Amino acid sequence: MSTIDYTKNEVNVKGNRSLKEIDDLIIAPLDRIPNMKFFIAIGFTSTMLLIGTIGIALSFYYGTGLWGNNNPVGWALPIVNFVFWVGIGHAGTLISAILFLLRQRWRNGIARFAEAMTIFAVITALIFPIIHTGRPWIAAVYLLPYPNQHDIWVNFNSPLLWDVFAVSTYFTVSLVFWYVGLIPDFAVLRDRATGKIKKVIYSIFSLGWRFSNRHWQHYEMTYLILAGLATPLVLSVHTIVSFDFAVSILPGWHTTIFPPYFVAGAIFSGFAMVQNSLIVIRKVFDMDDLIPIKTLETMNKIILLTGTMVGYAYSMEFFIAWYSGSQPEYFTFVNRAFGPYAWAYWTMFSCNVFIPQLFWIKKIRTSIVPMFIIAIFVNVGMWFERFVIVITSLSRDYLPSSWAYYRPTMTDFAILIGSFGLFFTCVLLFTRFLPSIAIAEIKAVSEGAQPSHHEGEDHE
Amino acid sequence: MSKLYSIAALFKTPDEIMSAAAKVADAGYEKYDVNTPYPVHGLDGAMKLKSSKMGYYTIVIGLTCMSLMLYFMYWVYNVDYPQVIGGKPLFPLPAFVPIMFEITVLTGAVLTVAVMLIFYFKFPNNAHPLHDSSYMKAVSSDKFGVNIEAVDSKFDLEGVKAFLSSIGAYQIDEIYFDEEEVNTKHKILDSKFVIGMFLIAGFTSISVYLHMNKALYLPPFDWMLVQHKVTAQDHSDFFKNGISSREPVNGSVARGFMPYLYSDDPDGASENLVNPYIADEENIALGKRKYLTYCSPCHGDLAKGDSRLRGQFPNGPTLHSDKLLSWTDGRIYHVITEGQNVMPGYKKTVTRKERWAIVNYVRTLQRALDATEEDMQ
Secondary structure (H helix, E strand, C coil), X not given: XXXXXXXXXXXCCCCCCCHHHHHHHHHHHHHCCCCHHHHHHHHHHHHHHHHHHHHHHHHHHHCHHHCCCECXXXXXXXXXXXXXXXXXXXXXXXXXXXXXXXXXXXXXXXXHHHHHHHHHHHHHHHHHHHHHCCCHHHHHHHHCCCCCCCCCCCCCCCHHHHHHHHHHHHHHHHHHHHHHHHHHHHHHHHHHCCCHHHHHHHHHHHCCCCCEHHHHHHHHHHHHHHHHHHHHHHHHHXXXXXXXXXXXXXXXXXXXXXXXHHHHHHHHHHHHHHHHHHHHHHHHCCCCCCCCHHHHHHHHHHHHHHHHHHHHHHHHHHHHHHHCCCHHHHHHHHHHHHCCCHHXXXXXXXXXXXXXXXXXXXXXXXXXXXXXXXXXXXXXXXHHHHHHHHHHHHHCCCCHHHCCCCCCCHHHHHHHHHHHHHHHHHHHHHHHHCCCCCHHHHHHHCCCCCCCCCCCCCCC | CEEEEEEEEXXXXXXXXXXXXXXXXXXXXXXXXXXXXXCCCCHHHHCCCCCCCHHHHXXXXXXXXXXXXXXXXXXXXXXHCCCCCCCCCCCCHHHHHHHHHHHHHHHHHHHHHHHHHHHHCCCCCCCCCCCCCHHHHHHCCCCEEEXXXXXXXXXXXXXXXXXXXXXXXXXXXXXXXECCCXXXXXXXXXXXXXXXXXXXXXXXXXXXXXXXXXXXXXXXXXXXXXXXXXXXXXXXXXXXXXXXXXXXXXXXXXXXCCXXXXXXXXXXXXXXXXXXXXXXXXHHHHHHHHHHXXXXXXXXXXXXXXXXXXXXXXXXXXXXXXXXXXXXXXXXXXXXXXXXXXXXXXXXXXXXXXXXXXXXXXXXXXXXXXXXXXXXX
């Protein structure tokens, strides 16, 4: 039986590579012409993107009658997809900010990649509300308070406007956080670059970083501040997204459990998506040592934890529906589990609550294939969670005469496929053109990177 | 003209750089820097640097912007356009909290980074002497370096070199720079910069113009100007006569419409038309209202022909002439209906009842101005 020696830091980067080798390994995908596998993958994802683009183009040409949205289900797949993608984004900020504050050093290998996924997920999510404005090229005119000749302002009381502020702040801060982390890495690329064009581009983005310790000092402090600001931010974003539902009076939406429930669900689905993508990346680019199985196991533990929290929320919703004594509320939940959308409800429940429980078994949470499959189930389940919340409540609301069964159309599915296409195309291009692991951060946690403290320094 | 910028020394391990940094600081140098590929913990202490003050910027900026946003929302709801939304008060503080929070985070994060990069680091600066040196290429990858600048008060070339090798540097370089290339002069009037700004301005103007004036009105988005419906008086391929609207059956009369039989026959009107309304108080009041609206501008308030228009339009004649006094009600009605000389007809603007009421009012005025003994009693 092995015991853990808590007096030593765990090894976060295996293989005892020199700093130079770390550079070479991380930057290799940027320097060589990608192999066939990469082109097949990007061909596949950009085809998906094309399908989505056609779906959107048709919607603009013929109108939204192509979608399944109709009375009484006026909010349908577009908002399901929006909430799903914003949720996916949450893992990135959680890994880069909250785990940074908690000094979880295993995060260093995956933080950059997770942050990039946050940004791409939020971009993908933003497509849906921006199309919703009807004239996306002037969406900002509708959404932001600015002085105009109509002398009207946006409604600061509305959760939908809070959403505008929350999601745009989230996107901007994530982008800044990501870029600040990238500055030293751009400088590494600049100093390695041989081609003139590459050198100019990297110089511009590195801003002239000199690895000066007078800079590192402020840089680390600013990074800490950004992490501190991003931590409440990441909790606020899905809270405010949940207000879109919770502030309305529809049974099944009007509950106070929504904010924590949505945040837990967002982290749950986000981690599943990051885990899936990381497994692919570490295989394709041979980064098994930089992203050790230990990191994936820790992520699986978080998936297990948040999955259980989500399961608790499902059960608590049922309990409150009965305990409240409110008949419409009670009906809504019985209808969810046993009504026309029972298939969606039980897909959601088994994917999110039952299947992740397999992670209690150490063998499963440390072997690649089972954990990959379970994470896919989690993503499917979380998409269905949003589907169940939005569709079941609307399709049978207070007015039984207008009840109807909602069916998504081909165009709806095309746009859903397109959103996955956009996301994964961005991810693939990112791994090709930017270092997908934070070079400076991984160096700082590799073996022997920090002073040994044996020479009696007087600096502490 | 090349000039010495600094002496740069390279070290191989973090332990070495730690002790080297401490020794350089102890030796009393001030203009020196330590370059490491990643932040090495404890170097701030070895270099005797004060701790970073970035946090103060964040809290000041964040709280200021938050207060400004709160004031802005107050101003919008209470000063600029007060309106009650959803029965909430004009200053619904709880509803403002999410936005205040987001603004604090947004401005705190973005502006702190901006302050750090622009004011602390003076970035972007790709013209620093250290760039492109072999020293920089080493410290960006896996080496640790100290460089002591030539502007330091204790600097002397050989002394610094000897000192650096005595503390264990494995390689020592002299970093030179070209004064022409590395200058800190403002480049705001540099021709390249100015031309660049003009190009950006031109590009922005043209694209905004195209966006606001052309892209917005592309065919699919014509703001409902074009609608696929058949409007009256339109062309239609469906009907034989090619007109979209249908003609009524011969002899149809519009609701409320009574044909006027004497349009070209004033004498006929004079003989045959009889005023169907009794000149009671109500009817005269109606006539007075309509007379003052439609007739008085030319004929005058008391029908004396004293126009208010002061010659801008031919003066209407007095309505108290003998000719008018001798006319029947029907004859006056005919003139109001069809017009006479430059006076237009009023059948489209004044209803039948109102025209008869005006006739009654004119009669009242005539009698008032030319009253008999009987009337005076």
